[in-house]
Each structure stands twice: as structure tokens, then as C-alpha cells.
Amino acid sequence: MVQSLSEKKITSEYIAARMRKKTFFARDCRYVAEHILGDILLIKKGRSVLAGKIVETEAYPGKEDDASHAFKGKNTKRTSTLYSQGGVAYVYFIYGKYWCFNIVTGKKGDPQSVFIRALEPVCGMEKMKKLRGTGDMGKLTCGPCRWTQAFAIDRTWSGRPLTSFSACILKQAGKKNNLARGQRIGVDYAEQGREEFLRFYLKDNPFVSKK
DNA sequence: CTCACGATTAGA
């Protein structure tokens, strides 16, 4: 277990010292997907704080990736956010009831992103349980559409910066990740993309979506 | 306008 953020003081100085900057997100999605493992996703609304350790990610390189919404440069009303400068969220609706959350990476015009598949709860667990309608830790935040529900993510998040005091990624200095890599999940429709090893996760972390 | 489908999940 990571140290609970609520055990520390979440001051703006604390956030400023650890926040991942825009320049970090300007990198290739594979690099970002790997290096944000173990970092903390933090969302503040007034006094309420929700935070989780990132334990599972997938890289979506964009134009050359037949699993990506931006394959061959496809640009629609929904996917236009993917073409932003790295560092904002890309959120979309799926299966009639869920929200999927990505972090846009790379330079403006290059539609890369990192899909966040699972978090380990760190702060605001009671609120998460309420939003999920369950106290079952095994199903609270392990899964791309479970954690977004626990964090009340919806369409209003698409395009929002993840480099602000109310929403950011906190770098965890000195972390020792036991990294694992594999094929992405749920993209069997992509003949090329399904073969590539673009899924990253923390080995043996119980909050990873698949065992 | 119509229609097929999905970067998933809950439940039988």
C-alpha cells in the first residue's frame, strides 16, 4: 500500500513540487504509459479529494495504430481532443453507460494517448464507494470504467488539463516499480494493434484489472 | 434518416 495522501498535508506547495508538467506529457505515449505507473492521479473539488495510484495503463500511438480512435488521422467531433497538446484528458462514452479516460500525450496535432485502466485507491475511499454503489474493494477501481465511476468522470472532463491544482498527476520520486508488459485488452478488432505489447502494469498489484 | 457496434461490466 502506498502512503495515504490524507496522512500528508495536501498543500499547493506539495502539489506543485510533485506535479507532472506539460513537457512530460509531450513525450511519446509509450514512455508516458510506462513512467506514470506508480504515480498518483489527484482530483480536488473544493475540500473533497480523490486520489489513486496508477497501476495499469495502455499506450495508443494514434495515426499508425488500428486500435486507436485516431487511426489514419481520423478526426471527428468526439476524437478532436486527441489532437491537443499533451497533458489534457480525452474522455469518451462506451457501451451505453460507461466513461473511458485517457491522457493525451505528444505534440499538438499528434493524436497519441495513454488509457488509464486501473487505480489503487489512495484518498477519498468513502466517496468512491458511494459513487460506485459498492464497498467491494475488489471491484472499486480495478477496471477502466470502474475507476472512472469511482472518480465521477464524465464527458465534461474531456479536454480538461491534468496539470492544474484541481486535477493532476503527482510524480512519485524514488518509486520501485515491478513492471510487467503485455498485449492491450479489448482490442481484438485491430489486426495489427492487438499484437503489440502496449499494456503496462505493476506486477502483483491487486488492483490491476486482470490477474 | 437508419443501423451496427464498442479501449466493459454485472450477473446468471
Next chain:
DNA sequence: CTAATCGTGAGA
């Protein structure tokens, strides 16, 4: 294992 469920995007 399958049903649920509806916004999105492609095509008529």
C-alpha cells in the same frame, strides 16, 4: 457464458 444500453459515426 450472455445481456445490457446508447452515443457515435458511417452510409443511404
